[in-house]
Amino acid sequence: MSQIFHPSTNTISRVSIFAVVLTVAFAGWIAAALDRSAIVTRKNVILEQPVPFSHDHHVGEIGIDCRYCHTSVETSAFAGLPPTSTCMNCHNELFKDSPMLEPVRESFRSGQPIEWTRVNDVPDFVYFNHSIHVAKGIGCTSCHGKINKMPITWKAESLKMEWCLACHRDPAQQVRPREEVFNVNWDPSSITDVRRAELIDEYNIQSKTSCSTCHR
């Protein structure tokens, strides 16, 4: 009886085993890379907004405090997005004819809110709370990046769970004195690791990594 398989089949089968493993591994690597890429996370991606609001101008140049607009950041899970009336506090005097601000004026006239596109958005099964982070000495820029240099707002971090956990496992990385929390120009190198460890104690910061800390 003649052989069913040609001797070269041995090689082909060996190669194909490795090829399959490699292909699967490669596909996995691609998937992981894709998942962490800006395509999925939208990190550093600029989203279209109804009004091209510039933190660069309002925070960086004028120096308005974060809490002037984000009023509930110290008291609520949600930092708060300013109502149209907050914009109009200044813009009924300044740039009051600017076409860029027409949607703001229109909203104020009609009572219809401005629909912004959400930039920093965690999934619905994640319950992030601003107030506790602020109270424990985590600054705005720790998550929102150099917001004072953003002519239009983008997401500065991936907001992936591994990113959250990096700090939750070692909060000392990001802690700063409470009085510096809203200081967008604060320099992390201005305090030593010893001081960071002191702050962790002083503010009674726990490394909360239980699932129910964020998921419920």
Next chain:
Amino acid sequence: MANNDTTTDTPIESTSKVDLTGPKYWRSLEELVDSDAFQEEVTREFPRLAIPLAGGVDRRRFLQLMGASMALGGAAACTRQPLEKIVPYVRQPEQRIPGRPDFYATAATLGGYAAGILIESHEGRPTKVEGNPEHPASLGAVDLRTQASVLDLYDPDRSQTLTHLGRIRTWESFVDALSTNLGAQASTGGAGLRILTGSITSPSLAAQLASTLERFPQAKWYQYESATRRSATLGASVAAGQPAEVHYALADADVLLSLDADFLTQGPGSVRYAKDFGRRRKAFDSKVEMNRLYCLESAPTNTGSIADHRLSRTPAQIEKLALALAAKLGVAGASAAASSNLDDAAKHWIDVVAKDLQSHRGRCAVLAGDQMSPELHTLVVGINQQLGNLGSTVHLTEPIAARPADDLADLRALVKELEGGQVQVLMMFGVNPVYDAPADLDFASALQNPTTTFKVHHGARADETAPYCQWHIPATHYLEAWGDARAFDGTTTLQQPLIEPLYGAKSAHEVLAVVLGTPGIPGADLVHDHWIGQLGSEKAWRRAVHDGVIAGSAARALTVAGINSGSAATAIASRPLPSGLELAIRPDPTVWDGRFANNGWLQECPKPISKLTWDNALLISPRTAAAQNLQSGDLVRIESGDRTLEMAVHVQPGHADGVVTAHLGYGRTRAGRVGNELGFDVGSLRTSDTFWGAPVTLTKVGTGYPLASTQEHFSMENRHLVREASVEHYREHPHFAHEVAHEFGPEMSMFPPHPYEGNAWGMAINLSACTGCNACVVACQSENNIAVVGKEQVIAGREMHWLRIDQYFTGEDFGDVEGMVNLPVPCQQCENAPCELVCPVAATVHSDEGLNDMVYNRCVGTRYCSNNCPYKVRRFNFFKYQDFVTPSLKLQRNPDVTVRFRGVMEKCTYCVQRISQARIAAGREDRAVLDGDVVTACQQACPTEAIAFGNINDPEAEVTRWKQQDLNYSLLSDLNTRPRTTYLARINNPNPALEDHA
């Protein structure tokens, strides 16, 4: 936990061989006799799991589908998060903090009486009902119907448009039409105008109605409630010789006797009564002297389940026993001959009760059920007076209703006038007489008399009555309108709206304003203007709205010359005891008179004791069922006079022989998509003469009606789950709860112990106080966005309630139930949790505060955890049970809790969202979480304060104090799961004089 007498080297017994000595607790007939079917049931994780696939899928096709599912399952998870809009206010309301709920005081009414509540509101969306701690009828707790009423607000089946002959019309066109028709009435003084409402206690609405009657002096205002308290008010009025009403102050009552009164869960004062009662059921607290409850009842109720002594008799026998009691106590007109035809056991029972009551003069109370006769109520006032209770535990006050009325007389008069052609304009507010009027009055035919040319139906939904009326005006939900109402003790409770009417509905106030010729005044002004005069200042009004109550508005106590109960005693004495079978008609424990029929939470809430869902079955005692050759699921024809009804039977242990009980509220045809065509319309048997009962005969006509009772679901195979003792036994053997089952020391684990440096959450449940009222079950459902699954799925054992209340019976024989015990079972949050070890994806893990976290977004639905859970507290979303589509239902959900999807396991989390909120609030203020900062939804709702929750690392915490008691035990301690949820064994306070006899 103290367990000195246990050793760790005892071999672990297999659970099936656990010694079951001691009193036997059982849940059903099948369990009592340990039938094969029952064994089959308990040995399967999800009974009847294999519901055949639709369309007869064969194995090959099934494998193909599974293969495809596996291949594509992962791909489906790879979605990119969609872009979302974020929409701020234009002008943000002052003091509102986005992301934090606000609480407002308001009032919910049932049968006219107010429940004082707080509503949790998320950015203007009312989501959850809680009790108002400052309200005398609530003291912070809330019953299950009020708890569920928030769902009615968002019910998509509510009527959404004003209609005339089924066509959409504007409010203005209705105002024009009504004004024209009323104009025609003006010449006759409104002789052809009739108004039919439910029972009204609202002072402002009553003032409007009074003005209406001034404007149209010949018009008439009638009131009708299907689940009326007519007997109670009529009875009290006869006793007092003037319009009167009775309520109780049970905090001071040492001995209580219930005469077929489910006073702990039914009636306007039930929440307060339960509070006062529950506070006297803490046997472990040396400062508390336990009260004693005797309960005479026909069908087993929540009140009966917590009673120290319970006797099942028919309503007619109960009346005779009351008369015998009255005779013993020397109430005028009651003769000792009354008890001649009663059985000896009952006679002895009532003798002992009479002695006990007599020795607690002024510190006891006798209560009669709202469905008993007016004469019994009169007699009970006489008994309470004889016992010196009037003024101490029993309060006789002016009536709470704005105009005390006899519902039946009112309705009879109206029907007569309708038939006689005397009515041209009929306005009905919040009533549904076509469905719930007594069948002999034939309200539907009366409505069709052509002389009644203008009929208006004002109701929340286009119900059975609406098609008979030309006009249907959508009524506001209580969360959409201003109003007021009085509580059981008369306290005026203000009802402030939390949201604009969702569908442009109008309140009764606003419709009546049209009748008064002043259309267009907003309801807010109508109520405000009514009160501002009486309160004196805007400041006082604002204070009252804030508090929810008008201070000092409780009903005035009556001073009566004497109590006239002699005629009532004679009337009861002259009533013959029925020789045959009696039917008792009762409001349903969940859907009441049918008004909550479209409320999925209430439909799926297992009814007390029977644990039926989605149905009303004819409850029958095991002995009577055997005599009639009936079993659960059989269909019988009930004949009462010339009326018949075919109905399914449910054999109910603990039910009295010689009587069958049927609940109202089912058989509805126009309730909505949830409530239509469920159960049986008991109202069709009900006539104005046989309002709460009638002699009946039963004929078996069929079998196999599927009843969705959860009684046997999630069985833990009775392994010393329930532990109880008398208070005397407890004083002598304080350690009794630990003598039955094996316990382990904390060191008995292969895993290193979890360190808890901060908080360690724990719960304790006092079984001495749990009445099984289900308030916690619905509170949990409301707080945690728990889905409703429907009757078929309940039958398959797939109900989603995170907290269930197991019902146990004691007694050697199925027909003679000696006692009942309610065992609430949420997730036990085990220290050595069996679920955590088997999850392949770590979707259930231990938290640093001791919870068994359930991570929905990780769960892949293997169900291993549920299989390994000995307490059977995990619930699996077999299908997409949640409604992700209906917009109004989305508004109801608690935004702090994830809405779970198909294929995900879920369970009690100790309301982890509330824990997080409290922890964060404490963190913001740089302090520790204090005892009382975290209140779980079940704990908050519990009317008897049977649940304690808190940080067990805190030695001062209430829960720690409870857990230090000797009574504290854990379920299935022999499995060494070391649950965080523990139970305080039930302590009863029986009368030794009755113990001997039994």
